[in-house]
Amino acid sequence: MGQKIQKIGLDVGEDRLATDLQKYQEKAIEMGATRAKIVRTDEIPVDDRVTMKCQIPICFGYGVGANCPPHTVKPAELRALLEKYQWAVFFVQEIPSAVVVRDKATIKERVAAYQDVYKIVNGIESAAFYDGHYLAFGFGAGSCRHTFCGQQEDCAVLKGTKCRFSLRSRPSMEAVGIDVYRMVASAGWDIYPIGSDAKPDDVPCGVLAGIVIVR
């Protein structure tokens, strides 16, 4: 930890909240994010068509992990939850295009890059929790089934036992219906559609994203 844990207060002043949000934005960069920004929760686009894309065409992560559709939070549930929050910290991490495209030769680097996104989400979420924003929660990128349990036969949660990585795994932004492409483009940042048959030379880089809903 290395920081004094704050007493829980009923209200947090605007100055204190602004300072904390700034701190989390900086923390994202310190932890390896390429870009980070503070966003209002009403700027987060939650669209049912995003999770429709988990099913059509069916994603390799669909139904095989507790943090992916149809098992995780639904877009309508997230929209209702976000109405109770005002501020979030959003970040992206650029990775080489050779790492992001689906190629068995780079699977180790790809898994490590996705794990890095979760580390940043976990770091900010934990800092927010200990600062007294105890209802903070975050989303990563991709599928925890492949990012954390790729060497396992199954998802432990779907078998009725506890998650092997409960403090690290989260749903991805896209798994709960957040339109990540739109959010990145709205921030003025670059992102490219990278499908199953994309080749490294087709795109300048890959972009992974994460978000922590703070308060």
Ligand code: SF4
């Ligand atoms: S056990 Fe593995 S696949 Fe299942 S929710 Fe946890 S991290 Fe994800």
